Amino acid sequence: MEKHQVLTVLVADDEPELLGAVCQLIDWESLGFRLVGRAGNGLDALQLVEALQPDFLLTDIRMPFISGTALTRQAKAVQPLLQVAFLSGYDDFEYAKAGIEDEIVAYLLKPISMAELTEELRKIHDKIEKRLASLTRPQGGAEALRMVTATMLLDEYARPEPPAAAESLRSAGMEIRGDEHIVVAALSLPDGAHPELLPMAERIFSRAFSCCGFSSGDRTVLLLASGNGFGRLYASLDELRQATRCALGAEALAGLSKEYASLGEGHTAYLEAMEALKIARRGGGLYAAGGWDDMAMLCARALKIIEKEYMDEELSLQSVSERLHISANYLGANIKKFYGDTFMNLLIQKRMDVALKLLWGGSSRIAEVSRRCGYADQSYFGYCFKKYYGKSPARMRQEQKEANA
Secondary structure, three states, X not given: OOOOOOEEEEEEOOOHHHHHHHHHHXXXXXXXXXXXXXXXXXXXXXXXXXXXXXXXXXXXXXXXXXXXXXHHXXXXXXXXXXXXXXXXXXXXXXXXXXXXXXXXXXXXXXXXXXXXXXXXXHHHHHHHXXXXXXXXXXXXXXXXXXXXXXXXXXXXXXXXXXXXXHHXXXXXXXXXXXXXXXXXXXEEOOOOOOOOHHHHHHHHHOOOOEEEEEEEOOEEEEEEEEOOOOOOHHHHHHHHHHHHHHHHOOOOEEEEOOOEOOXXXXXXXXXXXXXXXXXXXXXXXXXXXXXXXOHHHHHHHHHHHHHHHOOOOOOOHHHHHHHHOOOHHHHHHHHHXXXXXXXXXXXXXXXXXXXXXXXXXXXXXXXXXXXXXXXXOHHHHHHHHHHHHOOOXXXXXXXXXXXHX
């Protein structure tokens, strides 16, 4: 990873003075960061993570509405490679380490001076760089496997029977069964060839699938095999695109083949993936060959879920993406593409529209309006309502009564 690579930062803390000091007094650019947002509570921070997709989150643990630990879990579901550091009190650290210790890049103890925080942030940047650099480190002993994979995918006459194909791959070092299904992914970066792309892609995809690839010109080709389906494919692609953005300065472009039941269809899958990559290059992102769910249809289904289930307090981009069997980050990006706004903003808009109608058209208590709009916490409902309309629910109802008098 190049040293001049800048990481984007979001800061979240419910202490206004500390939040202001951290955002204004730290020389972020000299440390290799760019401050892109700030939030005074956990839910606002989560909304900004979805909208801004920062590389690094510096957050308090105990905050209104949702805690820093809950924020971390939900934010990393949307953005798996998000790096997180906690800035909080000692008792909070013991609480936070339950369950997510391995996911945190640093624990910083309050109170802390700006000079101390600056030095800690310098260390954090170096640590994040090393984490990202480890993804690009070539994996040794894979050359024979790369040759077998390349031959199987590139040679149109190489259509081995599945057991023989699996045995060839196993002999070269790839664990695979003859009955596993395959998908071929073709990858590239907008600015040309990057030798780091292949080892990075293999490390990320091998967590979910049997995987091997090779490079050809400015393209990286992966053979993915699975006996349990490809439900995690989009999540792996999201993680790869975030990794290339942070480590290589640009998001990877990707073309996917259809899913095939036989290794003997490797060449056909390769051709499909390459054609899909051409379309992805024109569209600036990802394209999947026929057989995968149409994204416009999936986004429309997500919006229907908002329309019907907005009153569900647990409704979120993550929960909807799980129901649609697609990664949260990819679904969120496409919702923004098709509808011009984030999932969370669209959900808030629906809830606020309903809240206004209930306040104006009935005698329900504000607590009941809050509950019927998906807010178990009335104070958070009041906060969101005032942020959206510029007035509290009580004030809005009073003004409407006066206007109708």
